[in-house]
Amino acid sequence: MGSCCSVRIRADHSPRRDGLSSRFVSVDGKDTSSRRSSSSMPLTPRNEGEILDSSNLKSFGFNDLRIATRNFRPDSVLGEGGFGCVFKGWIDEHTFKAAKPGTGTVIAVKRLNQEGFQGHKEWLTEINYLGQLYHPNLVKLLGYCLEDEHRLLVYEFMPRGSLENHLFRRTSYFQPLSWNLRMKVALGAAKGLAYLHSPEAKVIYRDFKSSNILLDTNYNAKLSDFGLAKDGPMDGKSHVSTRVMGTYGYAAPEYMATGHLTARSDVYSFGVVLLEMLTGRRVLDKNRPHGEQNLIEWARPYLASKRRVLRVMDARLEGQYSPSGALRAATLAIKCLALEPKHRPTMDDVVKALEQLQEMGSVKTEEAQKHRRARDEDSSSRKMASYPRPSVSPILA
Numbered sequence: 001m002g003s004c005c006s007v008r009i010r011a012d013h014s015p016r017r018d019g020l021s022s023r024f025v026s027v028d029g030k031d032t033s034s035r036r037s038s039s040s041m042p043l044t045p046r047n048e049g050e051i052l053d054s055s056n057l058k059s060f061g062f063n064d065l066r067i068a069t070r071n072f073r074p075d076s077v078l079g080e081g082g083f084g085c086v087f088k089g090w091i092d093e094h095t096f097k098a099a100k101p102g103t104g105t106v107i108a109v110k111r112l113n114q115e116g117f118q119g120h121k122e123w124l125t126e127i128n129y130l131g132q133l134y135h136p137n138l139v140k141l142l143g144y145c146l147e148d149e150h151r152l153l154v155y156e157f158m159p160r161g162s163l164e165n166h167l168f169r170r171t172s173y174f175q176p177l178s179w180n181l182r183m184k185v186a187l188g189a190a191k192g193l194a195y196l197h198s199p200e201a202k203v204i205y206r207d208f209k210s211s212n213i214l215l216d217t218n219y220n221a222k223l224s225d226f227g228l229a230k231d232g233p234m235d236g237k238s239h240v241s242t243r244v245m246g247t248y249g250y251a252a253p254e255y256m257a258t259g260h261l262t263a264r265s266d267v268y269s270f271g272v273v274l275l276e277m278l279t280g281r282r283v284l285d286k287n288r289p290h291g292e293q294n295l296i297e298w299a300r301p302y303l304a305s306k307r308r309v310l311r312v313m314d315a316r317l318e319g320q321y322s323p324s325g326a327l328r329a330a331t332l333a334i335k336c337l338a339l340e341p342k343h344r345p346t347m348d349d350v351v352k353a354l355e356q357l358q359e360m361g362s363v364k365t366e367e368a369q370k371h372r373r374a375r376d377e378d379s380s381s382r383k384m385a386s387y388p389r390p391s392v393s394p395i396l397a
């Protein structure tokens with residue numbers, strides 16, 4: 001099935017021409033990040049054997065996954081990333097053996113392109129992190145397959161696919177998300193990132209983007225793809241030094257320039273995705289006119305002005321948000337996109353701000369309902385008033 005897949009990590013520094021996001025890695029930089037000592041943290045075991053043994057994941061046989069996905073049939077493809085293709089499959093929930101399509105548990109199987117070391121490293125990093133981190137806003141990794149040259153990952157199936165598809169795909173299957181759903185997804189994804197940054201996990205995600213936010217039936221957001229995740233800085237250190245890897249448009253400018261990675265780099269990427277949600281535009285889009293291809297550059301001057309901010313909002317959201325709600329969300333996005341990392345909020349701050357926005361939204365909805373009821377009552381009484389009534393009219397003598 002290799003033909004459907006493109007290379008995920010790119011060694012060049014040029015964005016893709018089709019306007020879709022592209023992954024990159026610096027060509028010369030070395031990854032100099034240090035691991036936390038094994039005594040201080042349970043998250044990063046030392047070698048491949050330890051990682052595979054220490055995780056609570058199921059080791060799948062290649063043949064089972066082949067049968068579960070109906071021989072990796074093209075019509076089972078759920079999506080394609082630089083890492084490889086993702087297929088839909090069915091397994092028996094007790095035996096984990098392949099099941100008949102439509103029976104048992106639905107799974108998503110990511111099959112790594114057979115392109116050597118870099119992919120293997122990401123595959124292992126994904127197992128290392130997702131094998132040990134559990135949170136309602138992180139996608140569940142059920143298991144993996146390591147057999148000969150085959151590297152696969154088996155996830156819970158996310159029925160509504162990625163946020164990217166909902167925001168940017170123009171098909172009847174992916175309807176544009178409403179304002180309320182966008183805010184719900186933003187909050188869920190923010191909670192996932194806040195958990196990663198918490199002292200409990202202490203992880204920098206490094207690849208926050210709309211295609212890595214997956215949605216369940218109820219539009220609960222879950223982060224996927226931990227192939228680039230890193231342990232956060234140890235006490236006393238402000239950052240981790242890494243070679244620059246990530247996705248054009250989403251990576252924070254200071255990280256791109258220096259390779260210094262902090263949790264605030266993830267906050268910048270969150271700001272990018274929030275802006276994509278508000279505007280309905282991709283962060284980089286070569287198909288737009290000059291001056292509009294880079295979303296951040298185009299939107300920044302509008303976001304700074306209370307008067308102009310509504311002009312950049314997704315036209316498909318018209319009538320669904322209150323101007324003050326839109327303004328608050330846009331203000332949060334600008335804060336996350338601050339060029340100076342220390343001026344960015346923490347993910348905990350972001351979660352609080354989005355929760356307030358939701359509360360404000362529900363108050364607004366109640367207010368709107370009250371207002372509507374009052375208006376309806378008023379109009380029905382006006383309707384009554386419009387019936388002919390005996391009126392006191394001057395009796396002309």
Ligand SMILES: Nc1ncnc2c1ncn2[C@@H]1O[C@H](COP(=O)(O)OP(=O)(O)OP(=O)(O)O)[C@@H](O)[C@H]1O
Nearest residue numbers: 078079080081082083086108155156157158162211
């Ligand atoms: N667990 C899942 N359930 C349902 N669909 C999924 C699941 N995992 C991935 N997908 C679909 O497959 C697509 C490809 O995912 P993948 O993570 O391989 O690449 P990507 O995130 O789009 O790009 P990149 O490789 O640059 O990160 C996703 O965008 C999503 O639509």
Ligand SMILES: [Mg+2]
Nearest residue numbers: 081211212225
């Ligand atoms: Mg992904």
